[in-house]
Amino acid sequence: MKIDLSGKSALVTGSTNGIGFASAKGLAACGARVTLTGRKTEDVDAAIAEIRKSLPDAELSGVAADLGTAEGCETVVKGLPDCDILVNNAGIFGPVDFFETEDAVWDKYWQVNVMSGMRLARAYLPAMEKKGWGRVVFLGSESSFNIPEDMVHYGVTKAADVALARGLAKRMAGTGVTVNSVLPGPTLSDGMKAGLKDTVESTGKSYEDAAADFVAANRPASILQRAPSTEEVANMIVYACSPLSSGTTGASLRVEGGVINSL
Template identity: 60%
Template sequence: MNIDLHGKTALVTGSTQGIGFAIALGLAEAGAKVVINGRKAPAVDAAVAKLQQAVSGAQVQGLTADVGSAEGCRQAIAHLPEVDILVNNVGVYGPQDFFDTPDDEWERFFQVNVMSGVRLSRAYLPGMAQKGWGRVLFISSESALNIPADMIHYGFTKTSNLSVSRGLAKRMAGTGVTVNAILPGPTLSEGLQDMLKDEQAASGESLEKTAAAFVMKNRPTSIIQRAASMEEVANMVVYIASPQASATTGAALRVDGGVVDSLA
């Protein structure tokens, strides 16, 4: 399968590192013009340079805006009035007991993880529909279905991603625009690497083996019995963003290694 995204502009929110950067890289390799987004200009500039170095001839630009706020979304839309592919990737996470999680933390998670995608989708979907082609993807999580007891506020936002994605797919019926959600499981991102660095140092094992042990302890239903790579998640996103995925919409597509113990 040859995925060709030449002539398409893709905005990936929260893409200066981690899964977001891997997605931006994959889209650039497929020929898309990629817009890397982050809150801080130095991080955005560094990511743009890194992607340009990795993909010869890549069309890439930076967009510094905090899309976790209404004002940041307005700035992003003013700078970039239309896109063909929108990947709502930006997100925050972190464990905190339900009884210790105050209202403002619930609100912060909701604004970043949910409302960023709501606001940007509301801005960009009409233009996609007018052109008769577009792709919107929400990066959810297996935690949307497998709500973690120590991150209920996070799981809530990821379930919300599924609701918004499914509803928007129905709203865009017949327009040529698809809307889908991607559900990664434990992924060997910088965040997981940082979380495991002390454990890895103590064990003397490789990062991959340390991550695999972490997965089997915390997500014992994993079928692949390891953490996914960021590229494996990005591969799913690139396919769903492609013309070849035109019959896939309103779906919750798992890249969770089989963590969610369900047939559907």
């Protein structure tokens, strides 16, 4: 199989690092015109420059905006009025005990993790429907189903993303537009590496081995028994954004190494 996205335009939110960056790079490698987003212009410019090191002919652009606000989403839509592919990757996470999670924290997570994707889908889906083709992917998480006891607020928003994707898939039924969610688990991203830095320095282990230890201790149900790379997660996202995935919509696509212990 060969994924060819020539002539397609893609927007990947939260794409200056991690899964979003790997997804933007993967889509660009398949020929799509890709717009990256981040909160800071310098971060967006740096991400574009990094992709161009290996893909010098890639068609890339960027928009700096805070997608946790309606105004930030409007900025992105003004910068890119139309797209064929929307990857709602922007999100935040962090452990906070439920009884210490104030309303402001819940609201922040809801705005960034859920409302940003909802607003962008609402903005872009009508044009996709008119063209008879489009792809929308929401980044859920294994935490959508395995709600973490130390991140209840995060798990709730990720469950909402999966529900939103399913509902929108039904709303776009028969239009040629598909909407799916992708469920990563612990992923060997820059963020995870930052959290493992002390362990790596004190033990001399590689980041891969330290991440495998983390998975064993914190996600013992993992079948893969290691943390997938950002590129491995991005591979699923790129597929879901391609013409080859035309028979898949309303699905929750797992790239979590088998952590979710159900059929």
